[in-house]
Amino acid sequence: MADTPWLTVxxxxxxGPDGLCKASRDVLESAECIMGAARHLSLLPDVGTERIEWPVPYSDxxxxxxxxxxxxxxxLASGDPFWFGAGSVLAKQLDRSEWRAFSGQSVFSLAAARLGWPLEKTLCLGLHATPLTALRPHLTTGRRIIATLRDxxxxxxxxxxxxxAGFGDTPCTVLEALNGPREQTTEAVARDLGNGSFAHPVCIALEIKGDGAVMPLASGRAxxxxxxxxxxTKQPIxxxxxxxxxxxxxxxxxxxGGGSGSIGIEWLLTDPTLNATAIEPRADRAVRIRDNADRLGVGRLTVVEGKAPDAxxxxxPPDVVFVGGGLSQELITFLETLPKGTRIVANAVTLESEALLTQTHARLGGSLMRIEIANAVPIGPKRGWRASYPITQWSVQL
Incomplete structure (x- = not known):
């Protein structure tokens, strides 16, 4: 079969093999070499085929x-290789004609079947390869989550x-070795999970409950x-x-001019397909941006320490640019060289920066908006308005 791909996932x-379709079993029996984790290889009978244990780190x-x-x-991969699995990683390395895949039952499907949860209404996360903080945007009472774990x-x-995080009352179901002879289920609330001993492979089902802070869905978090x-950049701005x-x-x-990273972080919280790079000249602020992004569950934010435009x-090249600091004529000149269609938004608070945006708007067009906000504050026994510095915002599409 000259057209048969050389790699089968x-x-x-x-x-083990008992759960595989006939096509998968036939491929295993005729394979010249089988690669996989030690746990996967141990599930197969020894028929003399060359075996290679997958090393750590995975890239090796x-x-x-x-x-x-x-x-x-x-x-060999776990369950469905294309749901938080190795299949997508390998497929990116190869032409489509070089590989084929036979999927098994995903751990999410198996867990939902044990619990009676509708999978389409359950959030599925792969926490085996991402920090636990990826949960943060999803922590709200009533949310159902099934997540794979590292070990x-x-x-x-x-x-x-x-x-x-304030959700220690969350009912949890720990599911070990689903669909195998070692399958075991343990129920506990989150605060008591440290009292048990669990073995890989393991996943967990959560019904979030507690009085911890819930992250709003709308942009402009507190x-x-x-x-x-x-x-x-303050909340209303x-x-x-x-x-x-x-x-x-x-x-x-x-x-x-990332500052605290609030703009880039809120951008990423909007949708999981989005990407962002924060550029910040100060080392301490660059560290703070990374910490904020990790803590709020968007560790995919890239932080570049350096001064624009050199950095x-x-x-x-971006699709969208926000300038929150470091505005200069040199930076504007550089941004004008970006691909046609790039959207730019710049905020200015000083008179000098406002003058630059006013001149640039006159030359390149777009929209220019002045934002003035005042908040009620005590004045003796009464109240009055305290104005914040006005912001000038220029927006344009090249």
Whole structure:
């Protein structure tokens, strides 16, 4: 069969070959080499086929596999290789004609079947390869979540995380080795998860419950969600700015003058397909941006320490640019060289920056808006309005 791909990815469950379709079993029996984790390889009978245990880190295994390119090889993955699995990682390395895949039952489907949960209404997360903080935007009473975990120790770590976030009352179902002879189910509330001992492979089902802070869905979250030294686009201005930036799926933002990272972080919270790069000249603020992004569940924010425009020259061109600091004629001149269609939003608070935006608007067009906000504050026994510094906002599409 000259057209048969050299690589076959097979989703293997804890029930081993018994749970595979006939086509998968036939491929395993005729394979020249089988690669997989030690746990997967141990589920197969020894028939003399060459076996290669997948090394750590995972990327080393990809390198080993690529050295076999063109030679018939089977890679074992867990359950459905294309749902938080290895299949998508391998497929990106190869032409479509080089590989095929046979999916097994996903851990999410198996868990939902045990619990009686409608999978289409349940949030499924792969926490085996991402920080537990990826949960943060989803923590609200009533949310159902099924998540894969790195190992047994991660169960206790998750319990501590939920408790610290104010959701220690969350009912949890820990499911070990689903669909295999070692399958075991344990029920507990989050704060008690540290009292048990669990083994890999493991996933957990959560029905979030507690009085912890719930992250709003709308742009313009309260300022206290972000650690800041005062250099932050304040809540109402941030809401107006995100509206002007108008995120669309799959877009990439440059957040120039990141400060606390609030704009880039809120951009990423809008949709999981979005990407963002924050550019910040101060080292302490760059660290703070990374910390804020990780804590709020958007660790995919890229932080570049440097001053614009020099720090921008080697970056992947953006779809959208926000200038919150470091505005200069040199920066404007550089931004004008970006691809046609790029959207730019710039906020200015000083007279000098406002003059620059006014001149640029006259030359390039777009929209120019002045934002003035006042808040009620005590004046003796009564109240009055205290005005914030007015903001001038310029928006344009090149």
């Amino acid at each position: 097979i989703g293997l469950g804890e029930d 295994g990809v390198d080993l596999l690529m050295k076999r390119r063109g030679k018939p090889t089977v890679v 047994g120790d991660a169960v206790a770590a998750l319990g501590t995380y939920l408790t610290d 300022d206290d969600w972000f650690d800041s030294d005062g250099q932050i 941030r809401a107006l700015t995100l509206s002007a930036l108008a995120p669309r799926p799959f877009e990439h933002l440059w957040d120039i 921008l020259r080697d970056l992947t």
